[in-house]
Amino acid sequence: MAPPLRLNAVAFISPQNHPILIRTFEKGDELKYHYVAHTSLDVIEERSQSNGPTKSNDCYLGLLYAMDEIAAYGYITPLKMKIVIALPLTDSVVRDAEVIMTFKALHLAYYHASSNPFIRLHDTPAGVGSAKWKRFRRKVDEISRAVGGGSVPS
């Protein structure tokens, strides 16, 4: 019986490496998770370089790195949008299937949010992540709650 996952933070990053949304579920540590999202880009780049075209259809990148009692997992959509989640580092095994499921839910949330015809996606780099579009944030928070809790920032 594995303990449920807990999301510490979720980051959506555009194909141009612009942050779309960085959602932190740990209060006071926002800077840390911004750093986590930013540094993850390096590892994602490293992965996509070394894997080459062979595994290009595999979205899930697995554990990116573990640092500061945080494990960062990565996911890259076919359109090169990146999703990074930060889980607390635990001694128990994290099942890839669960992580992938979370990623798929997050991806779907983004997909739904960006299908909004009223969004001008290319106006700002943040696009759907901007504070104007509350639904996307709410959806991400819901996913975080559903996955395993964590306090939701106001």
Added chain:
Amino acid sequence: MSNQNVLVTYSAPVSFLASENWKQVLAALQSQLPLRSIHWKSASRPNLKTIQELELTLVPLDSLRDEHTSQVPVTLLEKPLLNLYVVTCEDNDLYKTNVKKQIKDWHSAISQRKNQEWIIVHVVGSDIKATDRKFFNMKSSVLDKIKADFNIDKRDRCVQLSWTAGDHSPVIWADLVNKIKDGLLSALDSSVSQREEEVRRSESQKQMPGWNFCTFFILKESLASSFEGVKLFEDALHQYNELEVSFIQVLREKNMSWFGSLIQPVDNDDSMPLLSITKKHYRDLILANSISVFDFRIYLLARQCALLNKMRRPSEICQKVTAFLGTFGRRLREVEAKLPEYFIESWIFSSALSVVDQCDAWAPTTELDGIQLARFTASKGELLELAKTQLDIIGVKVGPLPKKMPFATTCMEETALHPRQISKRSSTRRISNHEVMLAIGDKEAFYDLYCATSNRAIEMYVKAGRRKFALKLHGFLAALDIHRGRLASALAIFTSLPAHYAPHMWISLESFVLSRALDIHAELENPQDREWIHILLAYLRTCTNDMSKELASEVNKEKSVTQLVRALHTAAANLDSDLVHTDHPVMAVQVSGDATCSDDEDLALVNTTVSNHLPCDVFVDEINITLRGRDSERLTFIAKVDKLPPGQSTITLSCPSSSWGLYTLESSEVVMSRVHFQWQHTGTVATTLKRNQISLVRVPRSLRALDVQIRQPQQTELGTTSHLLLVISTGQNDISRATIKPTPPPGVQFNYSAARLETEGTGTLEASDDAIVLLDAPVDADVIISLPHSDASRYHTMKIGLNVTYNTQSSMGVVRTLQTSRVVAVSLPIAVNVEDFFRGKRLFSKFTISATSHQHVRISSTELQGARSLDGVKISGCRPSRPVVTVTPEHPVNFLFSIESSNGPVLEPLNLVIKYRILRDEVEALVRQTVEAVLSSMPVEKPQYGSLRRMLIDKLVAQLESDAEWVDAYRATGEIILPRSFEDGEDFQEPIREALAQCRPETASPCPWKEIKIPVDVPRMNIVTAAQITVQRSSLPGDIQSDQLPPIYAGQPINATLIFKTSFHWAEKEGKQRCYTMRYDVEERVKDWLLCGRKRGDFVATDGGSFAVPLTLIALHHGEITLPKVDVRPLPISTQASMGSTVPSADVCQVHEAEKVLILPRGGRSTYIVGMGGEYE
């Protein structure tokens, strides 16, 4: 233990073992080792395993004794996998009697053993092998006998080795080596599957009471070390990974009775190298069931890493260790109270560093390729960062580091111990890492250690290409610098960092770093200079993005921004030079709607929407926008503003100009004393792509504003300086000074200084070399200035740029502008060709006037004028049949003039003066006249009158332009019939329509006639010859009447005379005395005339002389036939000066050209006699 090779025993008859020959055989066999490329296909494993290289250890059978009776399962390779028996016997009898028994003894001993294979090697000398056997030797060989005796099952376990000393050929060994491989594999296969079965059995008993994980572990580990022994590292690692998984499972079930406690810290536990498996007697501890979880996990990890090292995967070692240290460190926190102070941090710190060292020792970086090396370096960097993180924790706890971001995180607070727990801490033990102890004791040592570790990590990250990790660590170092009070270096780092975050719009991090930089700047009390403004502007840029708010911890951010903006304004005023900042997102200027015109002065106004994205007022001085027109002329609209409130505000900008037309918004600018915020709206491709919308601004035309028109003058004289007329309508302006600068197209120069004022009482001109300066022009006047320019004949139309700056009496201070361009047609609407005919002393000139454009041209009169001084020349033209002749593009018009000169040639040129006007101008003038007449007959107020008139005229002209149907009717009757579609919306329509439709003469239009004067040279001619063929009456029969030709019949010869009369009248004076040799040629028309006589001949021409030749003509058919033409050419005369020859100009006219001779059909009678047939009989 793990370095155990595969054992193979050998034995042989004792006598052979002792012999020298055996030693050679053994040495030769060993030279074939290690074995290569062994393919293991096992039934229990899905895929083929390949062992690249396998070392064997050959031992005599006797040396092994069954001493390993211990219950502890060790590696499977402890026992030999294969036994060899070497025989040399070649004699059948000897074999039977002696050797067979020996082998039997050995075989019976060996075959008892489990999981061992055997091979009997029969060594024969290669020299005797081929002598006899098979067919001739009926007796079977020794080998066959051995096979028959021992090789019972299918598997062939007997090998013959044909070997003599010194033979190194690998061929002879191939059979034996293959047999050895097969034997080894089959033995390995059976023993592995047996052991696997045992492991499986043990695992299935997991739930039973009494099951012990440690025994299970030892059992399974033996499998792993066996795999390792045969170089199957992958499988060995797999075993350990399975062990790890089942361990974690056991751990989770808390079924840990067989373990000691989680950790029993001993001295140096925290500082020993993590990956050493010899630092403690781990296996003994496991066997004794007394190992702690801590030690066990370390042992497992160390074994895994050792295997990974053998597989050359150093980066995975680092990753595994990082994950392990992280996860296990977290577990250790649960029992932190029992541990020495800072044990966990010290343990992680020293372990991480030791692993980095160990990996470097194991894997020299030269062995790895690019990607692997980068990964390895990156994972080493991660380890070092992990070590640095431990220093963060220690630092915050001990005190060298502040308890705030970024050093302290919430995780630490969670795990921070209560004081009560600390007091319970066992103080007997201390941590042993010297560096860490030193750092805890000494602040400076701590800082040094911290920086050193961070810098090592940064170095690794940079090498690995992980820039973003390195940036993060730089941020930490800068934060440390702040804490240590090294503000200057912290400022340097913080000002350099944003450049790395900005390109990818990591606004949040950029904003954080910039705000730090600003804080430090304030703390340092540095002057608020240019650099500070740059930092501040970058910070304000981030403030407009909502991402930035996520990291802003201060609630009073809005207030701080307010203060910063205020400070920016004062700092901007103190700058010593202008600072231009482009595309700043804090503010934006957009034009809303089209421009409007002021009613009482030349002023264009435009409304703009200025957005201020900051939450506070921004103090500015001025807002301006630049509009660009079609010919890249620019209008600048300006407004003075004090401050911009947050959000959008509408501001009206003005531009003192009378230009009008369609403009695009080019750039906008907000001026805050010396800081200029600029935005480019068009121009570079990048910006237009980004916005992909261009703001168009329509500046309306003010009808009362200053206007300049350019047109051609009424009179044109070819061959003299060309002029243009500038018509300046002052409108509502009483101009005190206007500078008009028309810009000619390339290749044409304007002579500004020679400009002349054509109209009286409309101001004065001031001489100037590069512009026309007009002074004191009154309101509502049309100032006409004629401007000479150089030859522009290569242009059809000239596009002239106009740049007028002027100020008015009413507001002297305002400089108004007018920028526009005008197109003026330079080419003439008509072209003139001339053809000359000489007849004695007369010259007839035929001028053909044709239209050069599609416009119809009306010609009132043409006149050929000679100078007054011209004497004895009489010019007479034809009297025109109509007052006005129309030249259309299809129909040119000819005008004929006769020039009669009494004294030879006309030396001075004559002028052809044409009075013309273009039909269009004519109609326009008519329209204008009509409109004025209609308007004056109606009650229209004075101020409206001007604009109404203009509007109506424009509308009518546009209507007429749109449809050409009225043109024919107008040409015939002078009626202008408006198209039906004409509507003006008011009640002027009917009167105008009626007035225009009146019939009028062609000269009715008030449009002035233009005059063009074309100089015409009268040609000269050396010789003018008149050739004439006269039919002589005397030659004809029936010479009855003298003045009428007698009838001439076809076929009748006619006597004629060819007479040439030459005149030098049109030649120059000196040429009149000369004589020229001429040659004539009578045209031969073989269908009409037969010609007798001198058809061709030469004669000498003199002034007024004549020459006659008799000819005989015979008409070939009847009818009216013209006489043949005569061609006369002067022969070239050689001039001595130039050695060449010139042909004098000559003109010939046929005097008889219009004469026809009536030829009658020849009458005659013919008699035909037809026989009646009487004499036939």
